Each structure stands twice: as C-alpha cells, then as structure tokens.
Amino acid sequence: MRTIRQPDDAYVYTLSAVHPPIASVACNETVVIETIDAFEGKLRSSSDLYSQKCPGPPRANPQTGPISVEGAKPGDTLVVHIHNIEPAESFAVTALIPEFGGLTGTSLTATLDRPLPESTRILPIEDGALRFNDTTMLPLEPFLGTLGTAPDLEAISSLVPGYWGGNMDCIETCSGSSVWLPVHNEGAIFFVGDAHARQGDGELTGVAAEMSARVTISFAVLKGRTIRWPRIETADYLMAIGSARPLEDAARIAWKELITWLAEDFAFDTLEAYQLLGLAGQMRLGNMVDPNYSMVAKISKRWLPSQATDRD
Amino acid sequence: MRTIRQPDDAYVYTLSAVHPPIASVACNETVVIETIDAFEGKLRSSSDLYSQKCPGPPRANPQTGPISVEGAKPGDTLVVHIHNIEPAESFAVTALIPEFGGLTGTSLTATLDRPLPESTRILPIEDGALRFNDTTMLPLEPFLGTLGTAPDLEAISSLVPGYWGGNMDCIETCSGSSVWLPVHNEGAIFFVGDAHARQGDGELTGVAAEMSARVTISFAVLKGRTIRWPRIETADYLMAIGSARPLEDAARIAWKELITWLAEDFAFDTLEAYQLLGLAGQMRLGNMVDPNYSMVAKISKRWLPSQATDRD
Amino acid sequence: MRTIRQPDDAYVYTLSAVHPPIASVACNETVVIETIDAFEGKLRSSSDLYSQKCPGPPRANPQTGPISVEGAKPGDTLVVHIHNIEPAESFAVTALIPEFGGLTGTSLTATLDRPLPESTRILPIEDGALRFNDTTMLPLEPFLGTLGTAPDLEAISSLVPGYWGGNMDCIETCSGSSVWLPVHNEGAIFFVGDAHARQGDGELTGVAAEMSARVTISFAVLKGRTIRWPRIETADYLMAIGSARPLEDAARIAWKELITWLAEDFAFDTLEAYQLLGLAGQMRLGNMVDPNYSMVAKISKRWLPSQATDRD
Amino acid sequence: MRTIRQPDDAYVYTLSAVHPPIASVACNETVVIETIDAFEGKLRSSSDLYSQKCPGPPRANPQTGPISVEGAKPGDTLVVHIHNIEPAESFAVTALIPEFGGLTGTSLTATLDRPLPESTRILPIEDGALRFNDTTMLPLEPFLGTLGTAPDLEAISSLVPGYWGGNMDCIETCSGSSVWLPVHNEGAIFFVGDAHARQGDGELTGVAAEMSARVTISFAVLKGRTIRWPRIETADYLMAIGSARPLEDAARIAWKELITWLAEDFAFDTLEAYQLLGLAGQMRLGNMVDPNYSMVAKISKRWLPSQATDRD
Structure with a gap:
C-alpha cells in the first residue's frame, strides 16, 4: 500500500487549490496518509506551552496535502472511505490555550475577563487507552478532526469548517465512515490532518486528544452528483x-x-x-x-x- | 397508588406559585399523574388543524399541577424519580404549525417568507410502536416534554424552558431518570405535562408525537442543596x-x-x-x-x- | 396635575395582571408618575455594592404600577405620550456587577473566567449634566429604561424586554416620544420605572446612569388596533x-x-x-x-x- | 492625479496576497481608483436578473486591486484617507436575490420556506439624489461597501468582512473618514470595491444602491502600530x-x-x-x-x- 507523507514536512495551513498536489490517487486505490498533530509535534511535555512553541493562528492545524483524486471534477462528489486511523506515537496531547475554548472569552466572543491559565497535558497511550490521570483511562476512539476539499476560489484556514469540510472536529469521521465532500476544483484537491485519539462532544476546551497518525483511506467519485454540505454514510x-x-x-x-x-x-x-x-x-x-x-x-x-x- | 388528575380539566398554562396546589405529596410516596397532550386533546384527526382548534400561545401546553411536595423549601433541590410513562390513548399526534419549527421563519426568527402549510398527522399506537406511514413503524420511547418547579417570582408560560425546568423537550426525562430541579417556593410547586410518545433530537418540526399519559413518579428533597439549572441522574x-x-x-x-x-x-x-x-x-x-x-x-x-x- | 406614587414603597418586580392597579387614569389625562431607580435607592455612595445592598434578580428593577388605563381592552393599542422626565435626586448611579454586562461572562453566556471586579460609581448631576470624572461632564439625556403593559397570562420579571415592552433600555423612550404598546388585559395594566439620566447604546456595562425620576405622561388608546411589538412615533x-x-x-x-x-x-x-x-x-x-x-x-x-x- | 483601474477588467473576488499588485502607491500620494459595482455592471435594467446575469458566490463583489502601499509591513497599520466617492454612471441598482437578505431564509439560516421573488430595480441618479419611486427621492450618501487588506495567509471571498476589513458594508467608510486596517503582508495589499450610492443600516435586503465609482484616496502607514480589527477616525x-x-x-x-x-x-x-x-x-x-x-x-x-x- 502506498504511503503519502508531506514532502519536507512542509505542511499547509489553508485548504486551497493554489497548493500543488503532493500526490495523485486513483479511485479505489487504498493509501496510507501520514498526518501530524495539530501542534505540529511541538508540544511533547507539560512544559511545552502553545504560546511559546507555536506561531498561532492561522499558522495552526497543519494539513497533509493536497492530494489530487483522478477523475474528480467540479460538480462531482468525492467519497472518502476511512478504513483505519492509528496513532503514530505513544501519546496524545491536550492543552488549555488562552482565549480559546467553549467556556471562556475568545477572540470572537470578546470579553474583558482575564483568560484561563495556559497548560499542556500529555496523555500517554497505554493498552489502547489514554491515561487521563492516575485513576482514569479513556478508550482510544480515533477520528479525523480535519478533512476537506479545496473550496471554490478561496484559501481558507485549516482551522475553519464549512461547506468544503475542513476542521469539523466531528467524531463521526472515523474508521468505517464514508465521508461525502463537494468537489469544486479539478482533482478534488483533498486535505487531511488533525487526527484525534478521542474527543468529547463539542471539543469543549478547544483541544482534543491531539495525535499524529497513519490514516488508511480510499476514494470514490460520484460523477455529476452535487452536494452543498458534507455528508457521511455508515x-x-x-x-x-x-x-x-x-x-x-x-x-x-x-x-x-x-x-x-x-x-x-x-x-x-x-x-x-x-x-x-x-x-x-x-x-x-x-x-x-x-x-x-x-x-x-x-x-x-x-x-x-x-x-x-x-x-x- | 394515588392518582392525581387536574380538577375540572382546568389545566394551567404557566409555571407559577400563584396557582393553588391540586395535591400535596410526601417524599417517597409514589403517585400516578395524569397529563393531557400539548393540544389539550383537541387534535384527534388529520382534519383538526391547530389554528382552528386551539387558542394558540400562551394558552398552549396545558400542565397538570401544581403539586406541592412536603418539606421542600427555597434553596433545596427537588428530585423527581420517573418510574413509568404510559400512553392514555391509542394514538399520538404531530402537526405542522405555521411560523413554528426549526426550518421555517418564526415569530422570533422573523422573515417575510410565506409559512409552510399547516397539517395534522395522527400516529396510531400499534404493538408498542407508532405508525408513521404505511411502511414505517417507530418504537414508543416516551418521555416528559415539560416538567418543572415554579420559578422565583415569575409566572412563565409552560412553552418556555429555563432554570426552573419547564418545556425542555429533552428525551432524557424518561422512565429511569431522576430529574433534579431547583426549589424556589415552599412546597416546590411542581408541574408536569406534554408527554411525548417519542421525538427526534431538537423536536425539529416544533411538535413531537404528542400524547396524553399516565406518569408514575415519586419525589425526594435534597435539603439545603442548591442548584442553578436542572440536572439528571441515571x-x-x-x-x-x-x-x-x-x-x-x-x-x-x-x-x-x-x-x-x-x-x-x-x-x-x-x-x-x-x-x-x-x-x-x-x-x-x-x-x-x-x-x-x-x-x-x-x-x-x-x-x-x-x-x-x-x-x- | 395628579401625582402617582407607589403605595408604601411596595414596588413590583414583575409585569403582570395579577397586581392590583394602584391608580386608574383616563385617556388624555396628564399625570406625573414617580419612579425609583433600578437599585431601589440603595446605592448612594461608592461603598454601597450591589451584591451587598440588593437582593439580586428577579427582585430587581422595581416598577411603579400597575396603572389601569380607562377603556383599554385586549386587542387595542396603548399609546404612551412621554412629556417630561426629570431627576428626583441630585445624582445618578452606575455600577459594575459581577457576571452582568456586555463584555464579561454572564449567567447565560456562561464561562469559567473570573468575573470583573464589582464597583459602584456616583454620578453627581451638576448644571444639567452628569459628572463622569474630574474632566468629563456628560449631558443629561433622560429616558425610561422600562415601560410596558402586562403580558398575556404571564408574570415576567421587570428585567426582561419583550412584546409587552418591559426593560427595553432604549434611549428613544424619552420626552417627545409616543410609545405604542399592545394591550393584552383590561385596562392595559401599565408599569414604568428604571429611569436613566443617560446611557450609551447597548447599555454596555449592564447599568446606565440610574436615577429616581418624576415622569410626566398621558395615555391614548387606539381602539381595535392590534400590534405585535412596541412601536414609537416622534x-x-x-x-x-x-x-x-x-x-x-x-x-x-x-x-x-x-x-x-x-x-x-x-x-x-x-x-x-x-x-x-x-x-x-x-x-x-x-x-x-x-x-x-x-x-x-x-x-x-x-x-x-x-x-x-x-x-x- | 493618477487613476488606477483594473487591467483588462480582470477584477478579483478574493482578498489575498496571491494576487499580483496592479499598482504601487507611495504614502501621501492621492490617487483615483475606479471601482465597478457589485454586479460587475451586468444589471442595467429591471429585466436583468441576478440569477441569470451573474455567476453567483463566490464570483461576486468584484474588487479593484490589489494595490501595494510602499513601506507597509506586517505589524503596521494602514490608514486609508477617503477624500471623495463619485458615481461613474447615471444610476445605481438594487435587487432582491433569492435566499439572500435579512428577512428571508438564507444558505446559512437554512429553512424549507419558499424564497422571496427575485427582482432588479434601477435607481436613476437625478440632481444628486436617487429616484426610489415616483414620489420618493433619496439623497446620495456614497460610501465604500468593501475595502480591506489581504488577510494573513488566507484568500477570503470579497463577500466576507473580518479583521482585514472586507465587505463590512458600513456607511462610515465614506468621504472624510480615515480607515485603519491591519497590515499582514508586505505592501499591505489593499483592495477596494462595492461602492454604494446609499444604504440603510444593516443593508437589510442584502443589496444596497450599488454603483460603479471613482474613489479618491490617499494612504498613510503607522509604523510598528498593530491593531486587531478595523478602526475609523473622523x-x-x-x-x-x-x-x-x-x-x-x-x-x-x-x-x-x-x-x-x-x-x-x-x-x-x-x-x-x-x-x-x-x-x-x-x-x-x-x-x-x-x-x-x-x-x-x-x-x-x-x-x-x-x-x-x-x-x-
């Protein structure tokens, strides 16, 4: 099985047709795609803080791609069959990032309140589960936080979900799912990244159990079939x-x-x-x-x- | 087991301590409460339209109550143990009501668009399931659309959910659940109604499978325990x-x-x-x-x- | 000119037809109504903190009323002509209240952030202006933060604006305006309070320049004229x-x-x-x-x- | 005074640093920029319907640019002094576009309601005013619906407003205003278009009085001054x-x-x-x-x- 990895670790931060494809895949070819975690592998211990190690948005959520899918044309639908997602390292990582998350003032829900304190938390993977703390092990339930096709005309940050897919952070884009994405450019121009070892509904803190991963997928194209928003069939x-x-x-x-x-x-x-x-x-x-x-x-x-x- | 029913069918449309209690229940006494459906039993065939048979908000969603719970005082928490919910009739009913529902302009999300057409749909109960149409039977999964305590000082329409509970329309308030509600008045002043034979998440059309019901419950009071919003334990x-x-x-x-x-x-x-x-x-x-x-x-x-x- | 004041300072905290009228006014009679400030006169120096002096919602925003308007019936429209609003004291007061305001987490926009610090600020009235600080005087531009009719069936906190009017906090309900309100009960059942010496758009901090006031108004009734939401004519x-x-x-x-x-x-x-x-x-x-x-x-x-x- | 126009009428539809600059302007040089209307001049009579004449989003709201401003670097602030905006033609145009506008279901506030009917309305410019209908003339109050700098890394549709400015549709970006925009790329990479002959607050129907225009502006750069969102000084x-x-x-x-x-x-x-x-x-x-x-x-x-x- 062919493995696709980002050349020179030059991950991309936007979903856009301006990026030259790093690979071309035929329909029904099964490939392994390597993805790096949302922090580009820079948070490896609890002393690695996001604000110190990472450049911040929009240079965040690095994607592998784009991958061109043979035969896909604007107006078609790309079907992404997800066969397997496995951790590439022995840990996942989560974090609290100031002005980010569901229960704090943010850059958009702007307040004058003082932000919550920043922290990084390593989640070791042990026997197929994540160690949350001394007493709690949470099962591995991996999925893809981000996958999408290049939108029409725009170059959108990989942090943003929309009609093109993108950073949906939905646990349903997991092994066994067929994800339908609209095709707006020749070759579909597919991106994937941001694998999560697991996540609660809503990704409440803004950060899941982030991990680098090896993702096994294959593609199909529904010719002449047009959808407006992503769909999933299981x-x-x-x-x-x-x-x-x-x-x-x-x-x-x-x-x-x-x-x-x-x-x-x-x-x-x-x-x-x-x-x-x-x-x-x-x-x-x-x-x-x-x-x-x-x-x-x-x-x-x-x-x-x-x-x-x-x-x- | 004692049965509590609304005297003279004089159901109430607000959750408020101004209503005189229709019954007083001791902690740990198990009672059966009769509730009428959200349309007060007036929609019994597909030719009974809501706009013709019902007065409309806020004279909607009739409640049984209030019931006073012995010993409950402001600052306590009322725990409602739901033991059973069974249909009182052989059908449930759903409807499309103009300017009401999740995918149409409403009185609050006001638009100039023409409303969706009105209709009433009877859902016969057959062998513990609801007949949706010729080919589809949906299992009975009954729960209480509305239950709550009188809020502090106000009289709120039984159509509104809030910190007092009320019209939450959540499928989790079903048999086997213990629902915690804040107590803001002497005796808690409990109301219940709007039983649903089943409902999709979100009650998308604005109307579930509405039914009259016999509800078996008992109460407990957590003395001196104060909560801000409803909780459930299963x-x-x-x-x-x-x-x-x-x-x-x-x-x-x-x-x-x-x-x-x-x-x-x-x-x-x-x-x-x-x-x-x-x-x-x-x-x-x-x-x-x-x-x-x-x-x-x-x-x-x-x-x-x-x-x-x-x-x- | 008749002066209407709340008997025994027993201000009300809900807009509701359950309250007995304190006065009945004929159409076109001009009356003076005395209103107390939103803190019921309890914050009189910077050392008087809201959390210490006031009971908190829903016992907040005390209203004068209700006043019954002769001849008003459900389905009519009440027109409130505002002729004059004058301060009853030599100061107004503003405050920062924890978990309240436009740029902080609140009870509804719930966050885990630490609330902003509480404070009270006296705003002396000098030569028709408010002293904000040593260098800034802000002109008096008085208006009524709250006025409304009893809603249909409900008793709603005077903190809440809605179709009945209520706590709209709009600077347009000032001298020279005719405010149209829907009538849902016999006699309209009118409430007024929460005069503001002035306010910025949005009442950003949650608290305007609150003051007790003497309000000169007269009423008219548009018979058989039905409106859904408050209107103003100037x-x-x-x-x-x-x-x-x-x-x-x-x-x-x-x-x-x-x-x-x-x-x-x-x-x-x-x-x-x-x-x-x-x-x-x-x-x-x-x-x-x-x-x-x-x-x-x-x-x-x-x-x-x-x-x-x-x-x- | 130098006039800048889009070469070959090849207007752009995204704000992005990927577009090569069409001109470079020194600070304090005053230039005239020609902009085309939001419909690219294709709606010229009431029989020209948007859905028939225009390709639709994101190929909408054509911009003139980008213009490089000498000396501007990431982290600076670009100040755009707007000196004059004058109509390039003898009419403006407005329209009703299905699933677009403030009082109808849209692609994002998705409903099942039938869209409002489509129409185009020509607004002749007569004696410095717009003819709305036989009896109503509305004064010309021109402003720039869209102006902005290229965002950081992304290429965003010119229909979208954000921290980079863009399609803010605010009447304050008019003659006499100095608009501050954050600089995220060398040369600031400035875009402008979507002149409006006038507009109500909110651009309620989704379409203002759209016109092609000649815009007189000059630039300044605040070196080392960083802002997060657009500001205006008058x-x-x-x-x-x-x-x-x-x-x-x-x-x-x-x-x-x-x-x-x-x-x-x-x-x-x-x-x-x-x-x-x-x-x-x-x-x-x-x-x-x-x-x-x-x-x-x-x-x-x-x-x-x-x-x-x-x-x-």
Missing part, C-alpha cells in the same frame, strides 16, 4: 454536517442537507422527511470552539424505505 | 440541561452546571473537570424550537472516581 | 423595537414590525417597504445585556408618502 | 468595526477594539473606558446579511481627554 446511518455560527444555523444547515438527501435518494417528500426527522432524527454537537461551530444531523437507516432510488 | 450518566438562545449559550450553561456538579460531588478541580468533558463529555440537542433552546450535557459515570463525596 | 420618525436573542432575531422582529406599520398605514407593498428600509432604514443597538437584547428600527418620515392612510 | 468620532456571527459577537469585538484604542492613545484604564462607553458609546448596525455581520462602535471625541497621548 452501515447504520445517513448524516450531514453543518458548520456556521450561531449553533442553530449549523443545525439548520445539517438538517436541511439531510432532508435533501432523503428527497434525492429515497423519494421523500420534503415535508414528510422533515416530520420523520422531527420524530426520529438525531443531532449531536460536533464542535463549539472553531471559527464555525458544527452540528451533525443523523437518521438511522432503519427508518428509511428499503428500496432506495438508485444513487451511485 | 444509572449510567450525570447530565445537566441548559436552556437559552442562541444555542451555544444553552450549551455553555449545561456544561458549566455539569462541571459544578463534578466539583461539588466528586472533588474535581474545575479545570480538570473542564478537560475531562473536553475528552469524554457528550452533548445532544434537546430542542431548537421553543422560546429557549435546550442542550443536554452528559458524562458517563465510568469516567468518574468511584468514591463520590457524600452528597445525599 | 415628530420625525417611526420606530419599532424587537427584543430577543441572538441580536439578529431582535433586529428581524423590529424590521418586520416596522414593515407591517408601513403596510398598514402608508399602503406600502411589503417588498417595497423592505427595499425602502434596505436603502433608508436605520437601526441602533438598544441593549445587549438584558435577558433579551433589543434593537430599534427606524424610518424617517421624510421618506414616507405625505398622505398616510387614516390611522387614528 | 473629525468627530473614533470608531471600531467588528464582524462576526451572531451579531452580539460582532458588537463585542467592536466595543473591545474601541476600548483598546482608548487605553492605548488616551491613557484610559480599561474599566473606566468600559464605563464611559456604557454611558456615552454609540453602536449602529453595519450589516446583517453578509457571511459575517458587522457592528460599528463609536465614541464622540467630545468625551475624550483633550491631550491624547502621542499616537502618530
């Missing part, structure tokens, strides 16, 4: 992810994209789908700390007609 | 519910109340609890349609120290 | 005030109510009014600190057809 | 503009940046400045329709100490 669920502020707008986007999916592929009347979600839809908080917040709308396949309209 | 989880707009403020409230709980009862340092939630907390959308939105923060008891500080 | 402007969170919903409400006014009284097509506001409407921040935020939408009468449809 | 006011969602975050940013200015240049204690703004600050709605909303915080120079600390 064995059991259809999902859509909306990213915006305030959080209710992220929710609205996700619900509407999911309703669109039900209408397109399962012949649902829009209002019938709306009522089904009202009775059986699920919604989890993705993140409430990034420049856009993310919400994940889901519907169990159990509640869908067995005969989907043909969609591949 | 066999496996500690939870807190925040209700506000925008949705991120509901989230912030819920997370902070949960951190406070961890600090009070499990000797957590505040920032340690914050980081634990960042790595292992869960958050689900309660409702995004009521005058305040609700979010539910959770932590699995698996991640907590086994020796809690004594708290009852 | 010599030069039509205005509407929306109160909600987030702030964009307050804005949407205010704009829509103003468009409704233009359609009702000036024969505007809705979309024509929308475009006129897009080119010539004005919007100022009312408050961003109360439980609901307020925005004021305005249109200059210069841009309206001279022949209004008859509306009084 | 003869009478200091202002700061915050851009974010929800609107209260835009407000918080603007207030905090203005407080920072008062502390830096007028020796204000932070909390003293906070209280002064609470009593005498002003805030107007900039826009509530762009991907970020904008609020403008202001303080009259009358309330500031006469001896400012030296700041140029």
Whole structure:
C-alpha cells in the first residue's frame, strides 16, 4: 500500500487549490496518509506551552496535502472511505490555550475577563487507552478532526469548517465512515490532518486528544452528483454536517442537507422527511470552539424505505 | 397508588406559585399523574388543524399541577424519580404549525417568507410502536416534554424552558431518570405535562408525537442543596440541561452546571473537570424550537472516581 | 396635575395582571408618575455594592404600577405620550456587577473566567449634566429604561424586554416620544420605572446612569388596533423595537414590525417597504445585556408618502 | 492625479496576497481608483436578473486591486484617507436575490420556506439624489461597501468582512473618514470595491444602491502600530468595526477594539473606558446579511481627554 507523507514536512495551513498536489490517487486505490498533530509535534511535555512553541493562528492545524483524486471534477462528489486511523506515537496531547475554548472569552466572543491559565497535558497511550490521570483511562476512539476539499476560489484556514469540510472536529469521521465532500476544483484537491485519539462532544476546551497518525483511506467519485454540505454514510446511518455560527444555523444547515438527501435518494417528500426527522432524527454537537461551530444531523437507516432510488 | 388528575380539566398554562396546589405529596410516596397532550386533546384527526382548534400561545401546553411536595423549601433541590410513562390513548399526534419549527421563519426568527402549510398527522399506537406511514413503524420511547418547579417570582408560560425546568423537550426525562430541579417556593410547586410518545433530537418540526399519559413518579428533597439549572441522574450518566438562545449559550450553561456538579460531588478541580468533558463529555440537542433552546450535557459515570463525596 | 406614587414603597418586580392597579387614569389625562431607580435607592455612595445592598434578580428593577388605563381592552393599542422626565435626586448611579454586562461572562453566556471586579460609581448631576470624572461632564439625556403593559397570562420579571415592552433600555423612550404598546388585559395594566439620566447604546456595562425620576405622561388608546411589538412615533420618525436573542432575531422582529406599520398605514407593498428600509432604514443597538437584547428600527418620515392612510 | 483601474477588467473576488499588485502607491500620494459595482455592471435594467446575469458566490463583489502601499509591513497599520466617492454612471441598482437578505431564509439560516421573488430595480441618479419611486427621492450618501487588506495567509471571498476589513458594508467608510486596517503582508495589499450610492443600516435586503465609482484616496502607514480589527477616525468620532456571527459577537469585538484604542492613545484604564462607553458609546448596525455581520462602535471625541497621548 502506498504511503503519502508531506514532502519536507512542509505542511499547509489553508485548504486551497493554489497548493500543488503532493500526490495523485486513483479511485479505489487504498493509501496510507501520514498526518501530524495539530501542534505540529511541538508540544511533547507539560512544559511545552502553545504560546511559546507555536506561531498561532492561522499558522495552526497543519494539513497533509493536497492530494489530487483522478477523475474528480467540479460538480462531482468525492467519497472518502476511512478504513483505519492509528496513532503514530505513544501519546496524545491536550492543552488549555488562552482565549480559546467553549467556556471562556475568545477572540470572537470578546470579553474583558482575564483568560484561563495556559497548560499542556500529555496523555500517554497505554493498552489502547489514554491515561487521563492516575485513576482514569479513556478508550482510544480515533477520528479525523480535519478533512476537506479545496473550496471554490478561496484559501481558507485549516482551522475553519464549512461547506468544503475542513476542521469539523466531528467524531463521526472515523474508521468505517464514508465521508461525502463537494468537489469544486479539478482533482478534488483533498486535505487531511488533525487526527484525534478521542474527543468529547463539542471539543469543549478547544483541544482534543491531539495525535499524529497513519490514516488508511480510499476514494470514490460520484460523477455529476452535487452536494452543498458534507455528508457521511455508515452501515447504520445517513448524516450531514453543518458548520456556521450561531449553533442553530449549523443545525439548520445539517438538517436541511439531510432532508435533501432523503428527497434525492429515497423519494421523500420534503415535508414528510422533515416530520420523520422531527420524530426520529438525531443531532449531536460536533464542535463549539472553531471559527464555525458544527452540528451533525443523523437518521438511522432503519427508518428509511428499503428500496432506495438508485444513487451511485 | 394515588392518582392525581387536574380538577375540572382546568389545566394551567404557566409555571407559577400563584396557582393553588391540586395535591400535596410526601417524599417517597409514589403517585400516578395524569397529563393531557400539548393540544389539550383537541387534535384527534388529520382534519383538526391547530389554528382552528386551539387558542394558540400562551394558552398552549396545558400542565397538570401544581403539586406541592412536603418539606421542600427555597434553596433545596427537588428530585423527581420517573418510574413509568404510559400512553392514555391509542394514538399520538404531530402537526405542522405555521411560523413554528426549526426550518421555517418564526415569530422570533422573523422573515417575510410565506409559512409552510399547516397539517395534522395522527400516529396510531400499534404493538408498542407508532405508525408513521404505511411502511414505517417507530418504537414508543416516551418521555416528559415539560416538567418543572415554579420559578422565583415569575409566572412563565409552560412553552418556555429555563432554570426552573419547564418545556425542555429533552428525551432524557424518561422512565429511569431522576430529574433534579431547583426549589424556589415552599412546597416546590411542581408541574408536569406534554408527554411525548417519542421525538427526534431538537423536536425539529416544533411538535413531537404528542400524547396524553399516565406518569408514575415519586419525589425526594435534597435539603439545603442548591442548584442553578436542572440536572439528571441515571444509572449510567450525570447530565445537566441548559436552556437559552442562541444555542451555544444553552450549551455553555449545561456544561458549566455539569462541571459544578463534578466539583461539588466528586472533588474535581474545575479545570480538570473542564478537560475531562473536553475528552469524554457528550452533548445532544434537546430542542431548537421553543422560546429557549435546550442542550443536554452528559458524562458517563465510568469516567468518574468511584468514591463520590457524600452528597445525599 | 395628579401625582402617582407607589403605595408604601411596595414596588413590583414583575409585569403582570395579577397586581392590583394602584391608580386608574383616563385617556388624555396628564399625570406625573414617580419612579425609583433600578437599585431601589440603595446605592448612594461608592461603598454601597450591589451584591451587598440588593437582593439580586428577579427582585430587581422595581416598577411603579400597575396603572389601569380607562377603556383599554385586549386587542387595542396603548399609546404612551412621554412629556417630561426629570431627576428626583441630585445624582445618578452606575455600577459594575459581577457576571452582568456586555463584555464579561454572564449567567447565560456562561464561562469559567473570573468575573470583573464589582464597583459602584456616583454620578453627581451638576448644571444639567452628569459628572463622569474630574474632566468629563456628560449631558443629561433622560429616558425610561422600562415601560410596558402586562403580558398575556404571564408574570415576567421587570428585567426582561419583550412584546409587552418591559426593560427595553432604549434611549428613544424619552420626552417627545409616543410609545405604542399592545394591550393584552383590561385596562392595559401599565408599569414604568428604571429611569436613566443617560446611557450609551447597548447599555454596555449592564447599568446606565440610574436615577429616581418624576415622569410626566398621558395615555391614548387606539381602539381595535392590534400590534405585535412596541412601536414609537416622534415628530420625525417611526420606530419599532424587537427584543430577543441572538441580536439578529431582535433586529428581524423590529424590521418586520416596522414593515407591517408601513403596510398598514402608508399602503406600502411589503417588498417595497423592505427595499425602502434596505436603502433608508436605520437601526441602533438598544441593549445587549438584558435577558433579551433589543434593537430599534427606524424610518424617517421624510421618506414616507405625505398622505398616510387614516390611522387614528 | 493618477487613476488606477483594473487591467483588462480582470477584477478579483478574493482578498489575498496571491494576487499580483496592479499598482504601487507611495504614502501621501492621492490617487483615483475606479471601482465597478457589485454586479460587475451586468444589471442595467429591471429585466436583468441576478440569477441569470451573474455567476453567483463566490464570483461576486468584484474588487479593484490589489494595490501595494510602499513601506507597509506586517505589524503596521494602514490608514486609508477617503477624500471623495463619485458615481461613474447615471444610476445605481438594487435587487432582491433569492435566499439572500435579512428577512428571508438564507444558505446559512437554512429553512424549507419558499424564497422571496427575485427582482432588479434601477435607481436613476437625478440632481444628486436617487429616484426610489415616483414620489420618493433619496439623497446620495456614497460610501465604500468593501475595502480591506489581504488577510494573513488566507484568500477570503470579497463577500466576507473580518479583521482585514472586507465587505463590512458600513456607511462610515465614506468621504472624510480615515480607515485603519491591519497590515499582514508586505505592501499591505489593499483592495477596494462595492461602492454604494446609499444604504440603510444593516443593508437589510442584502443589496444596497450599488454603483460603479471613482474613489479618491490617499494612504498613510503607522509604523510598528498593530491593531486587531478595523478602526475609523473622523473629525468627530473614533470608531471600531467588528464582524462576526451572531451579531452580539460582532458588537463585542467592536466595543473591545474601541476600548483598546482608548487605553492605548488616551491613557484610559480599561474599566473606566468600559464605563464611559456604557454611558456615552454609540453602536449602529453595519450589516446583517453578509457571511459575517458587522457592528460599528463609536465614541464622540467630545468625551475624550483633550491631550491624547502621542499616537502618530
């Protein structure tokens, strides 16, 4: 299996078609992609503070890529099958960063309050779990904090989630998921990074259990299929992810994209789908700390007609 | 077991200490409370439209109560143990109501767009499930849409959730849950209603599977224990519910109340609890349609120290 | 001229029809109403701290009232003509209150940050101006922070603005303004209080230049005229005030109510009014600190057809 | 006076340092810059509909630039003195665009409601005023909807306002204003476009009176002076503009940046400045329709100490 790594460790900090592809991958080729952690490997002990070791936004959240996917053209949908995510090191790291996080004043929710104290916390990986403290071990539940395609025309910081995917920080982009992303440029121009060993809903402190990783994925392209926002299919669920502020707008986007999916592929009347979600839809908080917040709308396949309209 | 029902069907539409109690219950007495559905039983077929049959807010969401709980005083916490919720009729009902719901302009998110069409949908209960349409049966998963204590000084519409509980529309207030509510008046002054046969996260259309119900509950009072926002304890989880707009403020409230709980009862340092939630907390959308939105923060008891500080 | 004052200094803290009227006023009778400051006169020097002298919400923002207006019935509109607002004492007072204000974590925008320090600041009134410090005098520009009618069915804290008026904290409710309020109860059930010697837009710190006052007003009733949200007419402007969170919903409400006014009284097509506001409407921040935020939408009468449809 | 126009009408749609400068300007050189209207001149009659004539976002809001300013380096502040803005044609144009505007569901505030009807409206310029309809003339009050410097690292759509300036749509960026912008790249990399013949607060419909224009400006550079968000100085006011969602975050940013200015240049204690703004600050709605909303915080120079600390 081919391994793709960033040449010269020259990770990129924006999702954009201006970056020259570092690799080209055929549909259905399975590759291993190496990603570095969100701190570019610079926080390795509790004495390594973010404000001292890292340049800060927007030089943050380094991505591997872009990868060009053969045959993908604007208006298509890129499907990313995630097969495996494994830690590249024996630890993950989390941190408290001033003016960042869900329960503190931030650069956007600006206050005059004094920021919370800065700290770095190493989380050793032991027997497939993270050591949180002397008594608490938390299981490894790895996922990709950031994956996306280059947006249309813009170069967006890898800290930002949006219609292109990006820094959604949703635990659903894990092994076993097929992530649908809109294609706005020739070759899709795919980026991935920011693997998390695990994370609570919302990534409340702004920082998950960050880790460098080896990610096994393959791609498919749905030709002529256009989506507006990222979708995920698993064995059991259809999902859509909306990213915006305030959080209710992220929710609205996700619900509407999911309703669109039900209408397109399962012949649902829009209002019938709306009522089904009202009775059986699920919604989890993705993140409430990034420049856009993310919400994940889901519907169990159990509640869908067995005969989907043909969609591949 | 004593059954409590609203005298003369004179249901109440506000949570307030001005209403005279309809019953007084001792701690640890188990009672059955009859509740009527959110439409006061007036929507019984698809031709019964809300705008024609019901007076509209704030004369909506009729509550059974208030019930006085013996010994409860301001500054205490009322614990409501929910033992059972069973349908009182053979159907539930849902509806689309103009200018109401998560994906339409509303009285607060005011637009000039034409409202969605009004409709009523009967959901027959068959073999413990709801018939959604010809092919889809959805399991009964009953919970209480509204329960709360009288707020301090105010009389708040039963449509509104807040620090007093109220119309939180969270699926976690179900059988097996112990719901903690702040006590602001002598006797706690408890209200309950708006049982739902089931609901998707967020109550997306603004209306769940509404049903009249028989609710079996008992009360406990935590003397001298003061909480700011509702909490829930189940066999496996500690939870807190925040209700506000925008949705991120509901989230912030819920997370902070949960951190406070961890600090009070499990000797957590505040920032340690914050980081634990960042790595292992869960958050689900309660409702995004009521005058305040609700979010539910959770932590699995698996991640907590086994020796809690004594708290009852 | 009759003077109305609160009997026994028993000010009220909720807007509600449960309170017995303290006076009944005929339409077109001009009366003087005495109001006490938002701290009930308890902060009289810089050593009087809010947390020590005042009980805190919801026992805050004491109102004079209710006053019954003869002839007002549900479905009518009450017009409050404000003729004069004069200070009752020789000083106003402002304060910093922990977890309250626009640039600090609050009970709703909950954070773990340490609150800003508490303080009280006396603002002597000298020659018609407020002494802010040794070098800065700020002109007296008095207005009523709170005025409203009892809402429908509920008893709402006088700290909260909404469709009933209430604690809007908008500088436009000043001498020379006619404030339109919806009538939901017999006699309108009018409350007023919280006079401000002056205030910046948004009442940024959460506290204006609070003062006790003598307010000269008269009432009119527009029979059979129904409005949803407060409106203001001055010599030069039509205005509407929306109160909600987030702030964009307050804005949407205010704009829509103003468009409704233009359609009702000036024969505007809705979309024509929308475009006129897009080119010539004005919007100022009312408050961003109360439980609901307020925005004021305005249109200059210069841009309206001279022949209004008859509306009084 | 030198005139700068976009070569080959190849306007740009992102603010980014990747675009090669079209001109280099010395500090204190006064230049005329030609800008094209937000629809690239394609809507010239009421039968020209946006959806038919224009490609849509992000290929919208064409900018002239970038212009390199000699001597500007990262960490400096660029001051843009606006001397004059005059219409280049005899009309302006406004429009209603589906899923765009303040009182309709949008791509972010996603609803299932049917969009408002599309239309284009020509606004002839007659005797220095805009003809709105047969009876209403609105005075020309031209300003620049969009001006900004390239952001750090990113290429952001010219539709978006942010810390770099951009599509703030604030009427204060008019003749007589000095707009301060942060410099994040060598030469500042300045863009300007989207002149408006006039606009209501909030740009409520999403579209102002759009016009092509000739803009007379000159630049200054404050060496070593770093700001976080745009500021404006006029003869009478200091202002700061915050851009974010929800609107209260835009407000918080603007207030905090203005407080920072008062502390830096007028020796204000932070909390003293906070209280002064609470009593005498002003805030107007900039826009509530762009991907970020904008609020403008202001303080009259009358309330500031006469001896400012030296700041140029």
